[in-house]
Amino acid sequence: MDNYLNSEITTEEESEKAKGDKQNIMSKKKSSQKDIKLLIKGLSDENGLVRRNYAKAIAEVGSAALPELIKALLNSKNVIQRRAAAKTLKLVNDPSALPHLIKALTNDSDSVVQFSAAGAIAIFGEAAVNHLIIVLENQEYTEMQYGLAAWCLEFIGAKASNAIKKAAKSKNTNVKSAAISALEEHIRQSQDQEAIQIVERAINDTAENVQIEAIKLVGKLYRIESLIPTLILKLKHKNPDIRKSSILSLIQLNINEAINPLRDLLKIEQDKNVIAIIKLAIKKINN
Structure with missing residues (x-):
């Protein structure tokens, strides 16, 4: 219990410190590079709430924080900091970060960094x-x-x-x-x-x-009428993945005209997965 309480107190203290750092820096008319580096360092904190407070502070600094933020994204040895840097670039919302986010997506070995970079890229x-x-x-x-x-x-x-x-x-x-x-x-x-x-x-x-x-x-x-006959024709395609995709689309669109072609396909289909989907399609569309 004591360990739990100590942990809770420490987390709260860290969060308050992050807020304090933010307030001190925001009270200045212009953030110095030293201030920005302090905020960037906060992105390596192991506590997610603390990192979020630092990220919000960096977002308020805006584009002035980009050089240090990009440096952390691409060069930090701390994976937590790289992940947080990618997420923070999303908050900063400056499209000049795009090439660097692409580099993180394609070069970083950590899958979470890649996901975080993709999330930031998409907003642009x-x-x-x-x-x-x-x-x-x-x-x-x-x-x-x-x-x-x-x-x-x-x-x-x-x-x-x-x-x-x-x-x-x-x-x-x-x-x-x-x-x-x-x-x-x-x-x-x-x-x-x-x-x-x-x-x-x-x-x-x-x-x-x-x-x-x-x-x-x-x-x-x-339902796009001109495409329904093509979907039904695809039931005869040699590629089972194309047959499966076609059947699933026919289910989604509830195409009654597909019932007889599906029954015909069921008589000759050899792929077990496709057979299962055909049976499902006949049941679903009939209902």
Whole structure:
């Protein structure tokens, strides 16, 4: 019990110290580099509440804190500080940090730093799109890094619809598939015919990963009549992942016209996973 109380008192004292540091620095008309370094050092504290107080103080300092914050993000040996620096850059909200956040996403060995960097990148909207495309085009990165870059594009979505439509026409299949997925919010909000046509073409793309993303997207949207026959045709595709994606989209859209084709497919399907999804589809759509 005594240890617990001591721990609680220590945490409260640390939090009050962080608030005190913040108040002392904020009371000055302009924060010096020494002040900023003190705040940056606070990001390495093991207590999350304390780190949050320092992060808020840095956010109030604003862009003046960027050089030291970026230095901590890219060069600190303390992983806690690197994670906190990425999250704090999100609060500072200065797009000049983008190249450095991309470097943290692609170079840092710690997955939490990568996730935190992605979270910060995503808030910059259209300004981040070209940076993310460069990541998706590079064959040297991991699947997780590609996934984080794709998530960022999806988060940005309708905030940069023209840039994402352009990316959806890319010759690079990683870029194209990520951009197709990122069109969901824009199409749902605007029913943009150009974007819908991009998805229609992507369903029959030569790259199967692009087809799969387009098929998944169709299932998430409202019923687009012109795409229903194509979804049903995809039940005959040689790739089981494309068949699965098509079935799942047909379930989401509750397409009654798919019942007979699904029953026909069930008679000949050999993939166990696909068989299970067909049975689910017949049950769900019938209900």
